[in-house]
Amino acid sequence: MENREAELKEKITNLKEKRKAIILAHNYQLGEVQDIADFVGDSLELSQKAAKTGAEVIVFCGVLFMAETASILCPDKIVLLPDRHAGCPLADMITAKQLKEKKREHPKATVVCYINSSAAVKAASDICCTSANAVRLVEKLAGAEEIIFVPDQYLGNYASARSGRKMILWPGFCPTHIRIQPQDIARQKAERPQAKVVVHPECRPEVIALADEVLSTGGMCRFARETEAKEIIIGTEIGIIHRLKKENPEKRFTPVSEQAICPYMKLITLEKILWSLKNMANPVKVAAGTRLRAKAAVDRMLETG
Numbered sequence: 001m002e003n004r005e006a007e008l009k010e011k012i013t014n015l016k017e018k019r020k021a022i023i024l025a026h027n028y029q030l031g032e033v034q035d036i037a038d039f040v041g042d043s044l045e046l047s048q049k050a051a052k053t054g055a056e057v058i059v060f061c062g063v064l065f066m067a068e069t070a071s072i073l074c075p076d077k078i079v080l081l082p083d084r085h086a087g088c089p090l091a092d093m094i095t096a097k098q099l100k101e102k103k104r105e106h107p108k109a110t111v112v113c114y115i116n117s118s119a120a121v122k123a124a125s126d127i128c129c130t131s132a133n134a135v136r137l138v139e140k141l142a143g144a145e146e147i148i149f150v151p152d153q154y155l156g157n158y159a160s161a162r163s164g165r166k167m168i169l170w171p172g173f174c175p176t177h178i179r180i181q182p183q184d185i186a187r188q189k190a191e192r193p194q195a196k197v198v199v200h201p202e203c204r205p206e207v208i209a210l211a212d213e214v215l216s217t218g219g220m221c222r223f224a225r226e227t228e229a230k231e232i233i234i235g236t237e238i239g240i241i242h243r244l245k246k247e248n249p250e251k252r253f254t255p256v257s258e259q260a261i262c263p264y265m266k267l268i269t270l271e272k273i274l275w276s277l278k279n280m281a282n283p284v285k286v287a288a289g290t291r292l293r294a295k296a297a298v299d300r301m302l303e304t305g
């Protein structure tokens, strides 16, 4: 390990103890950030971890909607986002006002909102979902007359196809996952015919159609551990390759596309984690009224899923 990295990690570890803090990191974070984290996971796993932690401070190494979700679940804890510019363009593709207008057009519809959404959008929704449980949750809404799914059209389309349930889809998308193209998979498959192809449900349907498995990042980590395949082609943000290689050194992981990088996830660095902990900087707090309504949607997901 470089001196710089070792020094920063030591300072963060000491300060973390002093602050009674826990560091949670998403699977798309930089390798050095994943390595200092107490827990690395997908959105669902991180929100469950946040809900259960006894720590006083949560340093959230991810993007704003994730830190907001931690604040929704843990109002008494201080949630820090080490870079306040770490947003999510997909989450920003719908506002609460736009969702309310859509609800007026479909007054009987149940609103399912992907966790990649603002606290205000969650507050205007009936139930949240993640990429790990979207299909299961939609299947459980058998009694709903109509379903509006926001904001990711591709996850919505996938959940609709798998559950056989027609839904009104908001036309949002993840700019990182739409960079993954079917021709990238074809090229990788031609070079590695034995490899399994695993993609994220935020990918386009043409990409999903070529995959052996469609999984959340948490699901990909489990699949990598359990599969007998020695080579796996990964169709999601490339940060996850660090964790996959670390946990499965005997297996080979190849990203479908080196272009699949989320610049917002990469804003968090060791320097910023240290700065944030030192100064208790960039606290994320969801206002009480919004929090309670958003929490109801998140709780429904945690209870159902």
Ligand code: SF4
Pocket: 028, 063, 087, 088, 089, 090, 091, 116, 174, 175, 176, 177, 237, 262, 263, 264, 265
């Ligand atoms: S990978 Fe896509 S959905 Fe995830 S934070 Fe980045 S832009 Fe948002």
